[in-house]
Amino acid sequence: MHEELLKSLAERAGAVDQSGEWPTAQLSELAEAGELGWFIPEEFGGNPISGEESLARYRELATACLTTSFILTQRNGACQRIANSENDWIKSESLADLASGRTFATVGISHLTTSRQHMARPVVAAEPTAEGFKLSGTVPWVTGAAYAKYVVTGAVLPNREQILVALPMNAPGVSVLPHTRLLSLTASYTAPVQLEDVVVENRYLLAGPVENVMSKGKGGGTGSLVTSGLAAGVAYRCLQLIEREAERREDLIPTRNAFHADYAEVDELLRSENPSAELARERANSLVLRISQAALAITKGAGFVTGHEAERAIREAMFFLVWSCPQPVVAAALDELVCRQ
């Protein structure tokens, strides 16, 4: 990935975190650099890259700016689900504009995987109609909802089968609720989307009706390697900070060496052939939580000041405890917190 692009994103990462404003300029820079077509076929103006290459680029981006890289994951998840569907109409309708950055799409799928799983009734219900489906409920988490032309989202039918659709955000009955301030990533404009009897025609259907629709097709899987890649990217930024401090403070050399080895292990795991996504996430989560705290301890009171790199990294690390975090990874994190490994 271009050094200049990464440098420019890194320079503005603190400001975007502090302002909480949507990173329009950063997303334009990605478009100009041709980085919006990773999962879009060439026929629609994309420039597809392999899974390994995308993981490497996500890591670099997260080191530079977690906000931008996180938004890109959600947007790419939507592109992947559309591109890998069998719906040729929606592909020709949406993918060229997505590849150029003229439009934005995102995902709201957590209610089918990691959110609201303890609720007896589905949070988004679908009813079959003559022209397609009628959707009602609230999609709890949608990054960049206010900027999206389409939200790839799911709903549950009365027989418990599920559908996945590219929801057109201008459909009557769709409203984006206000986004709130978050511990970090407020600038991702993550908000609930309310659906009141929204008629979604069959031409927007990406998959289903089928049981467990998210297990079919590719794109933005829960706890996927990409989520670990982002955690590793933030961890690397902390490692760089610790290395800079250790250059002038000899007493920090053992700490730097220990984290170096720790990071190398996560790096090796992420680069290995077919790594276990669960293990990678457990290790990457553990590392980013510990190394960001070490960065704070090392930078002391200065690092505790709002806007300092260490202060931001600590808040960003917390995100990995809740984002796309499958139950076994949560359990491993809790075990580590009570020192029961």
Ligand SMILES: Cc1cc2nc3c(=O)[nH]c(=O)nc-3n(C[C@H](O)[C@H](O)[C@H](O)COP(=O)(O)OP(=O)(O)OC[C@H]3O[C@@H](n4cnc5c(N)ncnc54)[C@H](O)[C@@H]3O)c2cc1C
């Ligand atoms: C910044 C951010 C951006 C995100 N962006 C997206 C996005 O773009 N697209 C997307 O699909 N997802 C997104 N997510 C969602 C994310 O991946 C997780 O699904 C989400 O964080 C899970 O949290 P939840 O509060 O919805 O979980 P829930 O499981 O719904 O928990 C909510 C509350 O319910 C209670 N509870 C939980 N489990 C139980 C239980 N077993 N019994 C009784 N009570 C219980 C607890 O009090 C808990 O606080 C985002 C999340 C964040 C934080």
